[in-house]
Amino acid sequence: AQSVAQPEDQVNVAEGNPLTVKCTYSVSGNPYLFWYVQYPNRGLQFLLKYITGDNLVKGSYGFEAEFNKSQTSFHLKKPSALVSDSALYFCAVRDGGSSGDKLTFGTGTRLAVRP
Amino acid sequence: AAGVIQSPRHLIKEKRETATLKCYPIPRHDTVYWYQQGPGQDPQFLISFYEKMQSDKGSIPDRFSAQQFSDYHSELNMSSLELGDSALYFCATGRRDANSGNTIYFGEGSWLTVV
Numbered sequence: 439a440q441s442v443a444q445p446e447d448q449v450n451v452a453e454g455n456p457l458t459v460k461c462t463y464s465v466s467g468n469p470y471l472f473w474y475v476q477y478p479n480r481g482l483q484f485l486l487k488y489i490t491g492d493n494l495v496k497g498s499y500g501f502e503a504e505f506n507k508s509q510t511s512f513h514l515k516k517p518s519a520l521v522s523d524s525a526l527y528f529c530a531v532r533d534g535g536s537s538g539d540k541l542t543f544g545t546g547t548r549l550a551v552r553p
Numbered sequence: 554a555a556g557v558i559q560s561p562r563h564l565i566k567e568k569r570e571t572a573t574l575k576c577y578p579i580p581r582h583d584t585v586y587w588y589q590q591g592p593g594q595d596p597q598f599l600i601s602f603y604e605k606m607q608s609d610k611g612s613i614p615d616r617f618s619a620q621q622f623s624d625y626h627s628e629l630n631m632s633s634l635e636l637g638d639s640a641l642y643f644c645a646t647g648r649r650d651a652n653s654g655n656t657i658y659f660g661e662g663s664w665l666t667v668v
Contacts (some may be wrong), residue, residue, distance in 0.1 A: 472656070481557075481643060481659040482596070528595060532655070539655060540586065540609045541645075543595040 440465045440533040444544035451519045452552055459514040459547045461529030468534035471512040472541060473503055476526040485527075488512060499523070519551045555579055557660035559644050565666045566634050574629040574663045576644030584608065585627040586657055587619055588643040596643060602627060603649060634667045641665075 441464045451457045463469055470489055474482040486497025488505040496502045503514045512529060526548050530541040558577040566572050578585055584603045588596035589612075598611035602621035613619075616634075621627045631638060641664055647657035 470655075474659070481661040482645075484656060484658055487656055539584065539603070539649070540598045540601055540611060541657060542598065545595045 440469075440531050440542045442529050442531050442542055442544035444527075444529055444547045446547050447545075448548045448550060450550045450552065453521050454518050457516050457519045457523070457549065457551070459527050459529075459549060461512045461514065461544060462510050463512060463529070463531045464510065465531060465533040469510075469512075470532040470534050471503075471505060472530040472532075473497065473501070473512075473514050474528045474530060474543075476528065476546075478525075482528060485514070519549075521551045521553055524549055524551045557644055557646050557658055559642075559660035559663050561663060562661065563664045563666075565668060567668055568634055568636065570634050570667075571630070571632045572634060572665060573631070574642055574644070574665075576627045576629070576646070576660060578625050578627075578644075578646035579658060582646040582648050582658075583625065584647045584649050584655065584657070585621050585625070586645040586647075587613075587627070587629050588645065588659075590641045590643060590662070592640075599629070631665075634665075636667050639665060639667045 443462045472487045473485040476482045488495045493505045529544040560575045586601040587599040590596045599613040601609045605621045619629045641662045643662045645657040645659045647655045
C-alpha cells in the first residue's frame with residue numbers, strides 16, 4: 439500500500455520569507471512523488487515531481503522540493519513566498535513497484551502568506 | 554496548451570436520480586483517472602483506465618460505473634444518487650511512460666450537488 443502524510447494542516451509565512459510544506463511517504467517500491475496546488479474552486483495544478491536522479495527538483499512558480507530517501511520525505515520549498523502562493527497544497531505518491539497507477543494524495547496543507 | 558475538459562461544470566440532482574460526468578483528455582493522453590473530493594477533503598481515487606481498459610479501482614461505489622471510449626474520452630455514471638455523493642469530481646489524464654512517472658493533469662472538476 440502507498441500513503442502520504444502532510445503533518446501540517448496550515449502553514450503561515452510572511453511575504454518574502456522562505457516557506458516549507460512538509461510531506462512524508464510510504465511505499466513498498468520506488469516512490470514517484472508529486473506536488474500539486476489547488477486554488478479555491480479550481481482543479482489541481484501540477485507543480486513538480488521526483489522520479490529518479492537529482493534529489494532536488496525544481497518546478498513551476500519558483501517552487502522546489504527535496505527528496506530524502508532515508509527520511510522518506512519530499513518537502514516543498516520556496517526561497518521567497520508571495521501572497522499569490524496562498525493556496526492548498528497536496529503531496530502525492532505513486533508506488534513504482536506496484537501494478538496500479540493511481541496517485542494517492544495527502545490530506546493537504548493550506549499555505550497562507552501574509553503581506 | 555489544451556487541458557483536460559470536464560462537463561458539466563455544475564449540476565444539481567435529486568436523490569435517487571442519475572448523473573453522467575464527461576471527461577475529454579489532453580491530446581495523446583491514454584490514461585484517465587476519476588477522483589472525488591468532498592468539502593475540505595483530499596481527492597479520493599475512484600477508478601482509472603488505460604487504453605480503454607480499467608486499470609485500477611479505488612473507493613468507487615457499486616452505484617457508480619465508468620468507461621473510456623475509443624476516442625479516449627471517459628464518462629462517469631452515477632445512479633441512485635445520495636446526499637453524500639455531493640462533491641467535486643475530478644478527471645485527470647496522463648500518458649503512460651515509466652520514465653516520466655506518468656504525471657497526471659487535472660481538469661477543473663464537476664460540482665455535483667444532490668438535494
